[in-house]
Amino acid sequence: MIINHPLLGPRDAQEFVYLGDASLIDRPDASGETALDDFHDYLYLRDNPAGSHKELWFHEQGDRSWLVVTRDTRTHEITHVELAFEYAKRRGRDK
Amino acid sequence: MRYSALRILLEGIRGHTGWKPVWRDPAPQPDYDYIIVGGGGHGLATAHYLAKIYKKARIAVLEKGWIGGGNVGRNTTIIRSNYLLDGNEPLYEFALKLWEGLEQDLNYNAMVSQRGILNLCHSDAQRDAFRRRGNAMILNGADAELLDQHQVREMAPFLDFENARFPIKGGLLQRRGGTVRHDAVAWGYARSAYSHGVDIIQNCEVTGFKIEKGLVKGVETSRGYIGAKKVGVAVAGSSSRVMAMAGLHLPIESHVLQAFVSEGLKPLIPGVITFGAGHFYISQSDKGGLVFGGDIDGYNSYAQRGNLPVVEDVLEGGMALMPMIGRARLLRMWGGLMDMSMDGSPFIDKTPIEGLYFNGGWCYGGFKATPASGYAFAHLLATDAPHETATELRLDRFRAGAMIDEKGAGAQPNLH
Known part of the structure; x- marks a missing residue:
């Protein structure tokens, strides 16, 4: 697979490390009343779709940036790549 | 019947x-x-x-x-x-x-063959871990034997014992393990x-x-x-x-795991052998093909086929363990979907x-x-x-x- 890095251009997926579903960016509120349930779901449960999947890849052997890659899990086709911090900002995270 | x-x-x-057909199609x-x-x-x-x-x-x-x-x-x-x-x-x-x-x-002949499974260890720490695992197996009614390098040599003389990075120090053998059709x-x-x-x-x-x-x-x-x-x-x-x-x-996440089989060869590998330093496991089918595999590809997949980096990684593991397989030709490779749990x-x-x-x-x-x-x-x-x-x-x-x-x-x- 080739990941089209937003800053570096097309890079071999071998340079990256895979973490998992990009929902890991949406860390629950630790002081909320339902924090225990929220963290259980956040840490252990996954949508695991057959189709389009947003996921976190780390460019370990490159510029060490985190990316959010949108990839079809049935074909391995990558349709969108963006920097994780930009994705996180859009979802209301401050960093 | x-x-x-x-x-x-x-x-x-x-x-x-x-x-006769052994089950009907109701x-x-x-x-x-x-x-x-x-x-x-x-x-x-x-x-x-x-x-x-x-x-x-x-x-x-x-x-x-x-x-x-x-x-x-x-x-x-x-x-x-x-x-x-x-x-x-x-x-x-x-x-x-x-x-x-x-x-x-x-x-029904399922060709259950208890030819043994040998997990190799490459360091003292790994041998300690195998000793612990073997004891846990015995406590649960399974069989386990810790082999030294000499005993492994007798079983599988073709392994690369003097590998500079991962010398083979011994192994954990379960004789009742094996393969099934x-x-x-x-x-x-x-x-x-x-x-x-x-x-x-x-x-x-x-x-x-x-x-x-x-x-x-x-x-x-x-x-x-x-x-x-x-x-x-x-x-x-x-x-x-x-x-x-x-x-x-x-x-659960779904991941793809690849497996491989070589052309048919004369009897070569006595049981199942696994590499302790990389992830590589190999046995020989009754038809003679070397059947082997390694790690999952590592990202969510429903594709039933993997990518080349893992193919390379598996084959590198095989070459490090038993360099002779470099002479065998790969016949087929395929992928299956794994429920990988947390x-x-x-x-x-x-x-x-x-x-x-x-x-x-x-x-x-x-x-x-x-x-x-x-x-x-x-x-x-x-x-x-x-x-x-x-x-x-x-x-x-x-x-x-x-x-x-x-x-x-x-x-x-x-x-x-």
Whole structure:
């Protein structure tokens, strides 16, 4: 697979490390009343779709940036790549 | 029809005109007592034990394609029970004991071959870990032997013992481990289940569950609605997709695991051998092909095919372990879908929906567990209580903090 890095251009997926579903960016509120349930779901449960999947890849052997890659899990086709911090900002995270 | 040497002789004389199909292809009935979703090894084994051991009737196995067309036909056929943790080892040892009597139980030649599995160690620390694991196995009634380098040399002189980076120091041997003809497992269970009255319904995809007030009533399928008192789902690889139709969110990711087979060679590899420094395991099939594999590709996938970096990694592992295989030509490679769970261990449990039961999360260790998985799942379906070897394989174990994490890798499915 080739990941089209937003800053570096097309890079071999071998340079990256895979973490998992990009929902890991949406860390629950630790002081909320339902924090225990929220963290259980956040840490252990996954949508695991057959189709389009947003996921976190780390460019370990490159510029060490985190990316959010949108990839079809049935074909391995990558349709969108963006920097994780930009994705996180859009979802209301401050960093 | 009972199979025997005499039967083969008689059929030889009659020109093999007397063989009959071993299961019929029934149309689904309007309702059943038990529906098993998934006609793979685990689903068919469940149906077999449910009918034969637990004496239940009105059972159907629903399979979206043809039986044995999924992971039971895609694995590297290894059986073993060399696990460390108490939540796992009793189940796998139970499976190994069932494998030992499987052919008599099913009256079917599944080519169970206890040729031994040898895990190599390459450092003192690894030998210590193997000693601990071997002791845990023995405590659970399995067999284990710690071999020194000399003993390994006698068994497998072709290994690269003097490898500068990963010299072979010894190994953990389980003599009762080995290989089984994988397709015959599916066919043998199907034949036996059918002979005990189970309907095996192929080309029948489950498209939804009918659930009323938290109680399962039946399943919607591509061949119409089928009612059921109890529904057991055994579709590892696609568990998340199927259980999502019942509104369940699982601690599972689907990953692809690749396997490989070389051209046929003369007898070369005595049993199953695994590399302790990389991830590489190899055995030789009865046809002579070297069957081997390594790690999963490492990212979510439903593609049933992998990518080249892992091919390279597996073959590098093979070359580091036994350089001679560089002369063999690769014949075929393929991929299968793994339910990778959050702690690397499986589930055999009830669900929050009454009458709906789940068997999955087998990571890439499902084949060896097939008989025990079917037995324990049948026990759960029949009695509503977990089988004694599967009490810890709970869906809620993460909430309870009772993970069964053999590797200690944490909630990271691609590392298990």
